[in-house]
Amino acid sequence: MTGRVHLYDIDNIDTDRIIPGKYTKTLNVSTFADHCLEDLDSDFKTKVQQGDILVGGWNFGCGSSREQAPIALKVSGISVVIARSFSRIFYRNAINIGLPILEIPEHDISDGTHLHIEFESGKVVDGDTEYSSTPLPQIMIDILNAGGLVQYLKKNKAYNL
Amino acid sequence: MGQTITEKILSTHAGHDVKAGDLAIVNVDAAMASDTTAPLALKAFKEMGGVNPWNPEKTIFVIDHASPAPNERIANLHKQMREFAMSTDSILYDEGSGICHQIMVEEEHVKPGQLIIGADSHTVTYGALGAFSTGVGSTDLAAIMLTGKTWLKVPESIKIILNGKPNSGISAKDIILDVVGKIGLNGATYKTLEYSGSTLKYLTLGDRMTIANMAVEMGGKAGIFETSSLELPYNFEPVLPDSDAEYIKTVTIDVSSIRPKIAKPHSPDNICDIDDVIGTKIDMAFIGTCTNGRLEDLQLAASILKGKQLASGIRMLITPASRNILNQAMADGTMNILSEAGATFIPPGCGPCVGTHLGVPGNDEVILSTANRNFPGRMGNPNSHIYLASPAVVAASALSGVITDPASIGHVETRKKVNK
Numbered sequence: 001m002t003g004r005v006h007l008y009d010i011d012n013i014d015t016d017r018i019i020p021g022k023y024t025k026t027l028n029v030s031t032f033a034d035h036c037l038e039d040l041d042s043d044f045k046t047k048v049q050q051g052d053i054l055v056g057g058w059n060f061g062c063g064s065s066r067e068q069a070p071i072a073l074k075v076s077g078i079s080v081v082i083a084r085s086f087s088r089i090f091y092r093n094a095i096n097i098g099l100p101i102l103e104i105p106e107h108d109i110s111d112g113t114h115l116h117i118e119f120e121s122g123k124v125v126d127g128d129t130e131y132s133s134t135p136l137p138q139i140m141i142d143i144l145n146a147g148g149l150v151q152y153l154k155k156n157k158a159y160n161l
Numbered sequence: 162m163g164q165t166i167t168e169k170i171l172s173t174h175a176g177h178d179v180k181a182g183d184l185a186i187v188n189v190d191a192a193m194a195s196d197t198t199a200p201l202a203l204k205a206f207k208e209m210g211g212v213n214p215w216n217p218e219k220t221i222f223v224i225d226h227a228s229p230a231p232n233e234r235i236a237n238l239h240k241q242m243r244e245f246a247m248s249t250d251s252i253l254y255d256e257g258s259g260i261c262h263q264i265m266v267e268e269e270h271v272k273p274g275q276l277i278i279g280a281d282s283h284t285v286t287y288g289a290l291g292a293f294s295t296g297v298g299s300t301d302l303a304a305i306m307l308t309g310k311t312w313l314k315v316p317e318s319i320k321i322i323l324n325g326k327p328n329s330g331i332s333a334k335d336i337i338l339d340v341v342g343k344i345g346l347n348g349a350t351y352k353t354l355e356y357s358g359s360t361l362k363y364l365t366l367g368d369r370m371t372i373a374n375m376a377v378e379m380g381g382k383a384g385i386f387e388t389s390s391l392e393l394p395y396n397f398e399p400v401l402p403d404s405d406a407e408y409i410k411t412v413t414i415d416v417s418s419i420r421p422k423i424a425k426p427h428s429p430d431n432i433c434d435i436d437d438v439i440g441t442k443i444d445m446a447f448i449g450t451c452t453n454g455r456l457e458d459l460q461l462a463a464s465i466l467k468g469k470q471l472a473s474g475i476r477m478l479i480t481p482a483s484r485n486i487l488n489q490a491m492a493d494g495t496m497n498i499l500s501e502a503g504a505t506f507i508p509p510g511c512g513p514c515v516g517t518h519l520g521v522p523g524n525d526e527v528i529l530s531t532a533n534r535n536f537p538g539r540m541g542n543p544n545s546h547i548y549l550a551s552p553a554v555v556a557a558s559a560l561s562g563v564i565t566d567p568a569s570i571g572h573v574e575t576r577k578k579v580n581k
């Protein structure tokens with residue numbers, strides 16, 4: 001797939017900044033799009049379009065365990081999150097809801113560029129530069145391929161390593 | 162090669178020996194969700210085809226994050242949790258019971274050596290009892306409700322040796338803020354912190370909870386104490402690492418030299434000695450949360466505020482971590498002292514910690530809090546400034562209106578050996 005980059009190369013973007021706690025208490029998850037990243041960039045919701053790519057810094061998604069954080073990015077239209085590193089709960093949550101994430105510790109990606117991503121190989125092509133992302137464990141690939149953990153368990157009934 | 166505490170507990174729960182780096186499917190001893198995470202978990206559980214949780218007695222729901230309900234939308238989410246718990250015989254602690262993590266320990270849903278998963282990042286708190294406990298999101302929790310199991314990567318461990326006797330006036334909060342400052346917000350990502358050392362004999366269960374609680378502020382998957390000199394109201398098998406266990410790093414901390422610590426805005430690892438910020442004007446003082454809302458914390462605040470009044474213009478909010486704590490603090494007069502000093506009470510629960518309701522600060526206001534996080538917007542207003550400290554520092558500062566070292570107003574608290 002190909003998508004346009006929103007770059008926030010800031011470290012420790014925490015779940016409160018991805019979706020503030022005060023908006024999380026609802027099952028109407030499409031409302032998260034109105035507030036996603038609002039404390040970091042109040043223009044984000046007007047800039048973002050379906051299929052865009054979010055690029056963050058180190059320890060992206062640290063803080064709370066709220067799954068509402070990756071959901072907020074997904075309902076905003078973000079199709080992939082790339083970061084230098086991720087906090088562990090965010091990492092699991094993103095895969096569980098079927099939002100692909102790629103860890104690329106060293107990169108020089110700039111805002112507004114278009115990246116081409118090959119999920120099979122984990123390759124990210126940025127013009128003439130090619131980055132390889134840290135491979136996911138097989139179980140996470142299986143969960144992602146199923147479309148998320150709900151679908152994975154519906155199909156398999158139990159975890160398989 | 163010997164095993165860390167983490168490897169031991171995960172091996173027992175995997176049913177075969179595992180070591181750091183292995184992926185394992187493990188049996189879970191209890192699963193917990195709060196009102197922030199349970200509604201999404203229930204939705205995912207139903208979508209997975211779930212009807213009854215794998216073990217209702219080990220499936221625990223707590224209404225604490227926005228409790229009592231501040232609006233109709235949240236009231237209906239709470240109602241869903243009650244209805245699910247009722248219809249499946251799973252366990253529910255309703256509004257006013259307290260913060261999920263305090264309840265899990267008080268009500269003995271956690272025991273040493275167990276593996277507990279909660280849909281809340283501060284589930285790491287139960288490491289105080291020598292349990293492996295960690296936070297997940299709602300869908301992971303739903304999967305446990307369905308299967309009784311989860312998968313995880315066995316983490317590498319960092320050994321933290323706490324040595325020496327804390328000085329008078331130094332609390333568990335000062336110790337953990339020191340550790341967070343040294344390890345950093347990202348320094349323990351995917352790893353367990355395992356605590357040992359001679360300081361343990363001075364640390365109560367509550368102290369250990371304060372310290373284990375903030376493992377996640379270093380990215381940690383868990384923060385586990387070995388159980389040496391831990392006293393519990395029941396007998397248990399000691400939880401200790403093997404002497405030849407392999408750690409990726411060992412950090413030794415001389416606790417006897419620690420000064421009161423402050424985390425400055427806007428990150429829990431932005432740590433300094435109190436001396437660097439003494440005199441900073443505050444608008445609001447907050448004592449509560451799963452880090453520092455226990456009876457001893459309220460009693461300590463009362464010992465500082467007894468017979469005195471808050472500085473003019475200062476608001477002070479107090480949220481006991483559980484109903485049990487509230488009842489004890491009422492019975493022993495602690496609540497009277499705090500109320501007479503001018504403090505405002507909030508029912509047991511998370512209160513202002515997460516900015517959902519109650520106690521939201523105004524623009525440019527400065528809050529001194531006993532919580533574990535001070536990210537921008539954490540308490541509901543991104544234009545406010547949160548400093549984190551121990552209950553003694555918060556109480557002393559509420560009295561003077563500026564950040565104050567409790568020792569400078571004559572507060573002495575001497576820590577005795579609490580355990581044999």
Ligand code: SF4
Pocket residue numbers: 226260261262281283450451452510511514515532533
């Ligand atoms: S008190 Fe604060 S940190 Fe603890 S569980 Fe509640 S919201 Fe989370």
